[in-house]
Amino acid sequence: MRYISTRGGIAPIAFDQAVMMGLARDGGLLLPERLPSIEPALLNAWQTLSYQNLALEVLSLFTGDLPRADLDDLIDRAYSSFRHPQVTPLRITGDGLYILELFHGPTLAFKDIALQLLGNLFEYELKKSGGFMNIIGATSGDTGSAAIYGVRGRKGINIFILHPHGRTSPIQALQMTTVTDANVFNIAVRGTFDDAQAIVKTLFSDLAFKDKYQLGAINSINWARVLAQVVYYVFAFLKLRKSGVDSVDFSVPTGNFGDIFAGYVAKRLLPEGCINRLILATNANDILSRFVNQGEYSIAGEVVPTSSPSMDIQIASNFERYLYYLLHEDGSSVKAEMESFAATGRMDLARFQEQVQRDFAARAVSEEETIATIRQVYEEYDYLIDPHTAVGVKAAQELKQDRPVVCLATAHPAKFGEAVQKAIGKDVELPPVLAGLSKLESRCSVMDADVEQIRAYVQQHALLG
Structure with a gap:
């Protein structure tokens, strides 16, 4: 399996190079030259596999020359710290709705899985090459802590995480800033997630800077992030298939288009009809739902702070990957569209709306609906969900057809906790991993959303060979 850029400007590269490159050197995003497909006959064998063994089978389709035994070991170690033996258990609520729990990892968020x-x-x-890496990433909430927990204390790696100052939940901020390992650097940017993400992309686009400091990407611009998330879509479908379900929809709360793009890859990977529709759920920051419903991808005003801050995004980094398939895998067309979008903040894609609506349905969910859905699910099913999940559940309730929705x-x-308390009138009991965070030492640098200021900070603290 070889990897190419959505913008067509690099020669095909191997999986290990794709992992280490992160953002393609031409500014595009990396994708496999072709998407593999699973033969229907494999489904019977796969539906009895553990999550780890299924991950080995799915990832092996994409990882090329990585020895299978090594991949098996990497997967086993990745999920050994998860609190549930199934890694991503499937819960039944009722009315044909299922909940796929993706929060059993070290930081209690789906980002841990990847x-x-x-x-x-x-x-x-890095062990193979004897090299070093400086990871730079932006987070709207959960990516930062999951990335930090993934590499804290590892030799040969420093990590710099940018988050929007005051725009994550208090717990999300503490999960990042209370990790004081010598290789961890937290930066609170005075601005939005989009500001932080733009700084990261600018630094990666400076190829001399990227090469000198061996920059690595942990945002979902890194293909390996998306690939790891494909597994739980396949896992959930196979769990339902075992009980007689042959077609399913997924409802995905998304802001950056990474998680739902993983669902799109899973839909292409599985035999036709296994995953019927992907329900794209946004909060008030609705660029993606407007794209599906109106055929226009455009920035509309400022980012609106909500109770689901991980989705408070206007520019979805992974949208370019889907655009590549919409534009018939033509890198030059993708490059032209993205350059036009950078200049105008708008992309007219109405000509593709029929295709888009075969892949996705979409709904934007208001703050009032989010809080009401947390309350409703709690009262009807004695089950507590966070506001991001509530956005997905509300969209599923509104758009559900005649098949199960996960x-x-x-x-x-x-x-x-603040949003949940508002919904149900009582505080959520903190799991042990979160209790006491506020009493720990915290370390964070607050900076303006200025690329040169961030560049200087990275240069001051980066590893060099």
């Missing part, structure tokens, strides 16, 4: 594996992949590759539960409700 970032525990990615940390192991980085360490594996709603992705992307974070533990205790990470968003």
Whole structure:
């Protein structure tokens, strides 16, 4: 399996190079030259596999020359710290709705599923090469802590995480800033996630800077992040198939288009019809739902702070990967569209709306609906969900057809106690991993959203060979 850029400007590269490159050198995002497909006959054998063994089978389709025994070990170590033996258990609520719990990792968020594996992949590759890496990433909430926990204390790796100052939940901020390992650097940016992400992309686009400091990517611009998330879509479908379900929809709360793009890859990977539709759920920051419903991808005003801060995003980094398939895998067309979007903040894609609506349905969910859905699920099913999950559940309730819908539960409700307390009138009991965070030493640098200021900070603290 070889990897190419969505913008067509690099020669095909191997999986290990794709992992270490992160953002493609032409500014595009990396994708496999072709998407593999699973033969229907394999499904019977795969539906009895553990999560780890299924991950080995799915990832092996994409990892090329990585020895199978080594990949098996990387996967086993990645999920050994998860609190549930199934890694991503499936819960029944009722009315044809299922909840896929993705929050049983070290930081209680779905990002752990990919970032525990990615940390192991980085360490594996650096051990082979004897090299070093400076990871730079932006987070709207959960990616930062999951990435930090994935690489904290590892030799040969320093990590710099940018988050929007005051725009994450208090627990999310503490999960990042109370990790004081010598290789961890937290930066609170005075601005939005989009500001932080733009700084990261600018630094990666400076190829001389990227090469000198061996920059590594942990955001979902890194293909390995998306790939690891494909597994739980396949896992959930196979769990339902075992009980007689042959077609399923997924409802995905998303802001950066990474998690739902993993679902799109899973839909292409499985035999036709296994995954019917992907329900794209946004909060008030609705660029993606407007794209699906209106055919226009455009920035509309400022980022609106919500109770689901991980989705408070206007520019979805992974959208470019889907755009590549919409534009018939033509890198030059993708490059032209992305350059036009950078200049105008708008992309007219109405000509593809029929295709888009075969892949996705979409709904934006208001703050009032989010809080009401947390309350409703709690009262009807005695089950507590966080506000991001509530966005996905509400969209599923509104758009459900005649097949089961799996709603992705992307974070533990205790990470968003203020929203949950508002919904149900009582505080959430903190799991042991979160209790006492506020009493720990915290370390963070607050900076303006200025790329040169961030560049200087990285230069001051980066590893060099």
